[in-house]
Amino acid sequence: MSSTDAAPAAGFAETVVRWQRASGRHGLPWQGTRDPYRIWLSEIMLQQTQVATVVDYYLRFLARFPDLRTLAAASQDEVMPYWAGLGYYARARNLHRCAREICERLGGAFPRRAEDIAQLPGIGRSTAAAIAAFAYGERAPIMDGNVKRVFTRYFGIYGNPAARAVELQLWDTAQAMLDAADASLDMGAYTQGLMDLGAGCCTRGKPACTLCPLAGGCYARINAKQHELPAPKPRKQAEERQCAMLILEQDGCVLLEQRPSSGIWGGLWCLPQYDDAQAMRAACRSQGTDPGPAQRMAALSHTFTHFKLHIEPWLLRGAAPRLRQPAPGQAWTPVAALADTALPAPVRKLLCGLYPTDGLL
């Protein structure tokens, strides 16, 4: 159920462009360029991640990997530390894989059409359209969280925006706005304007309708339904899980192990993790390490999107003069090198508390 017919489409895109030029965001580090590499990198980092969080990661990443070839020439282990803490690590693995594919199979030339860009790993329809719009001016619509908020409210589109039928309606509506726009439409400004509206005016909590250039034709504004749209997604209760983590320290080194590429924290380096303290002790003994002197540290919990993890950390400072042979996938890491290691946020937090003077991020 919606009121798509009631909301005016004429002048929609041009209104957004005018507002973007006057009141939108202009100084972000990935703006003011048509370099598809920089635009692509920013769009991947910005997936499900707020602008304020991305800025520092983006600048640091770009300084180390300034172009496609530099990224393709690096190993994944060189890339991951620059993504550690940002989350959704499959994005980094896909980014790296994508750089290699473009360099090896496409001669280093970034594809130009949104349809082709969307074939690359980690790039869906919306991200492909954003890259094509910013880099090449292609008239392809995006559909991210911002645009969903603006469109569901402006056109009065009810139902879970993630549901198939609703999502399809949103895409069709977005395409219709482009079809109705002037041929001279500035796609960069339009695309940016929609996101700026969603981030600045059409926010979830208290939308600033008095500042919105679309308020005059907006279904939600006219009918006072701002707080009913977009419809909230149904959510089931988050599961709770427990684990024990072992900080095995010896000769100024900590034992870390690399996670498999699939699953949580894929490709990152973690502390050895066990279901509980008993499993941890058994593992220690089987490797010839006496778990007896291990000290229990303050617990911490970490909330993911779909579950909550309660971590019970144990500290075991070795007395033996020599490092034991690490198991496959494990590595003794000097404390001084932790700052450059790809650690998940809670592990970094834990080790920061233990080695506060070592300049971890």
Added chain:
DNA sequence: GAGTCGTGGGC
């Protein structure tokens, strides 16, 4: 369609 995949900010 429903799960999986991180982290931090806002209220």
Added chain:
DNA sequence: TGCCCAAGACT
């Protein structure tokens, strides 16, 4: 404090 969600994509 807990809950929602952010420039989504993939299985």
